[in-house]
Amino acid sequence: MSAPARPAPLLQVRDLRKHFTRTRGVVRREHEVVRAVDGVSFDVMPGETLGLVGESGCGKTTTGRAILRLVEPTSGSVHFDGRDLLALRGGDLRRMRRRMQIVFQDPFSSLNPRMTVGAIVREGLTIHRLAEGEAADRRVRQLLEEVGLRPEYAGRYPHEFSGGQRQRVGIARALSVEPSFIVCDEPVSALDVSVQAQVVNLLADLRRERQLAYLFIAHDLAVVEHIADRVAVMYLGHIVELARARDLYREPLMPYTRALLSAVPVPDPGAARERIILHGDVPSPAHPPSGCVFHPRCQHPAKDAACTQVVPPLEEKAPGHFAACIKVPAGA
Amino acid sequence: MSADGVDRARRAWARLSPGARAAAGVIAVFALASLLAPWLAPYRVGQQIDIVHLASLPPSWAHPFGTDRYSRDVFTRILYGGRVSLSIATLAVVVSATVGTLYGAVAGYAGGAVDTVMMRVIDALLSVPRVLMLIAVLALWSPVPVAALVLLIGLTGWFDIARLVRAQALALREREFVVAARALGAGPARIVRRHVLPNVLGPVIVAGALAVGNVIVLEAGLSFLGIGVHEPLASWGMMFQDATDQFVSAWWAVIFPGAAIVATVLAFNTLGDALRDVLDPRQLPGHAALEPPETAHG
DSSP states (O other): OOOSSEEEESEEEEEEEEEEEEEEEESSEEEEEEEEEEEEEEOTTTEEEEEEEOOOOSHHHHHHHTTTTTSOSSSSEEETTTGGGGGOOHHHHHHHGGGEEESSSSSTTTTOOOSOOOHHHHHHHTTTOOHHHHHHHHHHHHHHHHTTTGGGGGGSSGGOHHHHHHHHHHHHHHHHHHEEEEEESSSSTTTOOOHHHHHHHHHHHHHHTOEEEEEEEEEEEEHHHHHHHHEEETTTTTEEEEEEEHHHHHSOOOHHHHHHHHHHHOOOTTTOOOOOOOOOOOOOTOOOOOOSSSGGOOOOOOOOOGGGGGOOOOEETTTTTTEOOOTTTTTO | OHHHHHHHHHHHHHOHHHHHHHHHHHHHHHHHHTTHHHHHHHHHOOOOTTTTTTTTSSSOSSSOBBBBHHHHHHHHHHHHHHHHHHHHHHHHHHHHHHHHHHHHHHHHHOOHHHHHHHHHHHHHHHHHHHHHHHHHHHHHOOOOOHHHHHHHHHHHHHHHHHHHHHHHHHHTTTTTHHHHHHHTTTTTTHIIIIIIIHHHHHHHHHHHHHHHHHHHHHHHHHHTTOSSSSSTTHHHHHHHHHHHHGGOOOOOHHHHHHHHHHHHHHHHHHHHHHHHHHHHHHSSTTTTGOOOOOOHHH
């Protein structure tokens, strides 16, 4: 895609790929390449929230981690605030990490059970020498308050908290180094529905107060609709549609997005709705279909042989609305 | 140890079986008795009371475990022998556990080629039986100082712990709290120290407890071959070896050190097994299945 003509993006991802190689067999070695992320491009503006949605296994988590260099991308480029992240090494990379953080899905696995909540939140301060001693203690208490936890909780261990509270600790940890960009990797998927809204609201408040940019990864379109400015839909390692949240929800262009949206529950039992049921499973990213990766499951009426051969580029079909489908006319 | 550590130890104790508590009791009694040997022992260490009249006496009130062929009081010797046997075993295991834990944590956290090379080194070292390795060295180095013996035993016993820790570290590496630490900008040394090591300590304690039993037997075996500790020090294994040739005429000089070895080893193995049951599931950090049900308040 071509970058929208707007001020400089905070994060610029171009043709990002992450391929995992699996080796099987001892005698006859077979290398199988899993294309978890296969040519993903997008921008995130300062203070913007980009939603990244897709089914499990579509590569959205890997995308988030590859951007932060928590897994090494196979190819592509990631520029953060104009700097080429993939060129950074060692200490430079570690210093850069202050600017971009991550909040994880699993509130149980994401906190070290052997550290107090205070020590967890404090670690970033120590690493980047942001505060020491008393000042650090004060800062930790402030951060806990900021995410809606009592400062006295600093001395407690993660197992003493509920899932939602732990997620708040994870958020405080991310905030401790004052980032301008946070990858939220399904931050509410593991939480009770009643708690989900609280955590999403907290993230929304923090974004406003601190002008944070988010890459908000989720498999739940309803959650993303609430918080994202723009939404990218991923399928099998590709971005298949990217648009302003409003446009995407009102008028999805890709057949896949339509199917996803039809699966969102509507809290009105009388509402007339058309369910698009996708048949078959998501193909293995080790053996992706030729042409458009979605073609085996696509129910678009115009689907034809070309779909099995032509790799559809992500094109701007309407202003600011990108879709990767050769059957969707420009100006749709 | 932190308040949390004390608290966990208390909870772990509460969940130990009666057998395991008895084992812990046996170990405590033996350790205390060895420690207090100078006050508990009825005779001086190594004292040959009267080699003409009082050699090889059966157990009596004056000599509860009898005397050996040099008229030394077996009970006294067992108290002092415990010092040697227990301290050699404990210190050697501390050496093993330290080396093994560091080696395993580095290999496991580094992963990739570093891990492969480090593990192949262990495979190579493991291909030589431990006892053979020790015999080879000790046969040439005699008499061996106790400190050297401890080091030798410790440095030949860390492979299993290293493998155990490495497996744990490999798994921890993928844990999100470790990924989070990397995202925060923590370097490898910090991650190993703060995030990997504290989370592998439980299994290491279990392995250590089991290893103490093994090392007591190993040291007894070496002493039995005459290449372990040397006079005037006496370990249980050495006393046992010393007395075997007169087993028929003076069984007490064999049975009592032997019983001390068996009881201690059994106690360490029982305790180690029990600790494994108590600590292990909790040790997998944040084990979801053991968490209390999720509460709704955020």
